[in-house]
Structure formats: structure tokens, C-alpha cells
Amino acid sequence: xxxxxxxxxxxxxxxxxxxxxxxxxxxxxxxxxxxxxxxxxxxxxxxxxxxxxxxxxxxxxxxxxxxxxxxxxxxxxxxxxxxxxxxxxxxxxxxxxxxxxxxxxxxxxxxxxxxxxxxxxxxxxxxxxxxxxxxxxxxxxxxxxxxxxxxxxxxxxxxxxxxxxxxxxxxxxxxxxxxxxxxxxxxxxxxxxxxxxxxxxxxxxxxxxxxxxxxxxx
Numbered sequence: 001x002x003x004x005x006x007x008x009x010x011x012x013x014x015x016x017x018x019x020x021x022x023x024x025x026x027x028x029x030x031x032x033x034x035x036x037x038x039x040x041x042x043x044x045x046x047x048x049x050x051x052x053x054x055x056x057x058x059x060x061x062x063x064x065x066x067x068x069x070x071x072x073x074x075x076x077x078x079x080x081x082x083x084x085x086x087x088x089x090x091x092x093x094x095x096x097x098x099x100x101x102x103x104x105x106x107x108x109x110x111x112x113x114x115x116x117x118x119x120x121x122x123x124x125x126x127x128x129x130x131x132x133x134x135x136x137x138x139x140x141x142x143x144x145x146x147x148x149x150x151x152x153x154x155x156x157x158x159x160x161x162x163x164x165x166x167x168x169x170x171x172x173x174x175x176x177x178x179x180x181x182x183x184x185x186x187x188x189x190x191x192x193x194x195x196x197x198x199x200x201x202x203x204x205x206x207x208x209x210x211x212x213x214x215x216x217x218x
Contacts, residue, residue, distance in 0.1 A: 054070075057071050058070055058071045058146030058147065058176055058177070059081075059146070060175075062154055062157070063137075065086075065138060066138055066139070067133055067137055067139055067141070068138065068140045069142065069146060069151075070140060070142045071146035071147075072092075072094060072097060072099075072142055072143070072144050072145075073097075073099055074099050077099075078090070078102050078106070079102070081140055082103075087137075087138045087139065087140045088107070088109065088138060089111070089137065089138070089139040090103050090109070090110045090111070090140050090141075090142070091113070091132050091133070091139060091140070092110065092113065093142065093143040093153060094142070094143040094144045095112060096112050113125055115152070116149075117183060118182075119185070120185060120186050123189075126193050129153045129156070130156050130157060133153065133161075141153050147176050148183065150176070151172075152186060154169070154173075155190055155194075156193065156194065156197075158172070160194060166190070166191060170190075
């Protein structure tokens with residue numbers, strides 16, 4: 001009978017080191033978004049256990065204490081953002097979810113739109129979502145993956161409320177796995193909405209200045 005080779009301390013140390021490196025790579029990958037979210041169910045559980053649920057939900061802070069973005073949340077993540085970020089309003093751009101009932105039970109307001117990634121939303125809904133983001137938060141805006149429709153909403157906010165350039169705001173969407181080249185019609189509509197909104201706001205500002213009475217010191 002051939003004797004099985006004994007495992008040496010070196011072999012055990014190498015195996016243990018390999019496990020440590022693998023775990024470290026997973027942690028670093030999740031925290032640095034090397035792995036694309038959303039993860040499969042096993043990866044989702046790992047993300048929760050390692051303390052990185054936000055990466056799994058493609059979550060990020062848009063304006064601290066006010067605006068957040070993510071993919072579709074489940075009950076667990078709704079409780080998470082409510083507890084950790086004080087979210088009091090959820091704006092869904094992907095229709096209703098069963099998990100929204102959990103939000104309502106927690107006293108979170110839910111507003112639902114039915115946008116699609118490849119078709120421009122009606123201009124009135126662009127404006128409505130922009131107004132909701134402008135309200136007192138904290139608000140979480142989400143779509144299915146957190147890549148496309150949530151990006152469209154944040155682009156309008158960045159440009160019209162934070163004075164970003166349209167190019168800068170669109171570039172940011174790529175961090176969340178959005179590919180602008182796939183949706184030229186939507187981005188053309190975004191540019192038109194931003195341009196028209198700027199024209200309207202500029203005209204309103206001109207009228208405001210013209211209506212201010214001039215004090216005569218003579």
C-alpha cells in the first residue's frame with residue numbers, strides 16, 4: 001500500500017494563506033466595485049456577511065443626508081437604509097415592488113413611476129422626479145439595477161440643481177454600469193430637458209430682476 005504523503009506545516013500555512021488572500025480579494029473587490037453588482041444570491045449573502053451590502057445594491061450617496069441611489073431594494077435593504085441613512089421617501093422608477101409594503105409599514109413614503117431604460121420618460125415626469133429630489137429628504141431613488149433610470153434622474157439633478165455640466169453628469173453614470181451609447185434617444189431627451197429647463201429658469205430670473213423696484217437716492 002502506498003502511504004499518503006503527510007501534510008506539512010508549510011502546506012497548511014500555504015493553504016491558510018491562500019484562503020486569507022481569497023477572502024481579502026473578495027472584500028477588496030466588493031468595496032472597490034471590482035465585481036459588478038448585483039451579485040448572484042451566494043455573492044449577495046457574502047456581501048451582507050462581510051459588511052458590504054451597499055455594493056450589492058449598487059448603492060451610493062448623491063447628496064449626504066438628502067439623496068441616495070440604488071438598485072431595487074428588498075425588505076432587508078429598505079430596513080438598512082432606513083436605519084443607517086434615515087430614508088423617509090423612496091422614489092421607484094421601475095414600478096411597484098412587494099418590498100415597498102415594508103417601507104410603508106416603516107412610515108416611509110413611496111412614489112412610483114414606470115420608466116424603461118431605453119425610452120425617454122415624459123418631460124413632465126422628469127420634472128416631477130426632479131421636484132421630489134429637491135424636497136426635504138432623505139430620499140432613495142432606485143430602478144431595477146441602479147444603472148440606467150436612476151442615472152437619468154440624478155443627471156437632471158446634478159445639472160439643474162448642482163450646476164454640473166451635462167458631460168460631467170453623464171460620465172458619472174458609468175460608475176454604476178450605465179452605458180450611454182446604448183441609449184442615444186434617452187440622452188438626447190435628457191439634453192433637451194436640461195436645455196429647456198435652463199431656458200425657462202433663465203427667463204424666470206430675468207423677469208424677477210426686472211420686477212425688483214429701483215430705489216431712488218435723489
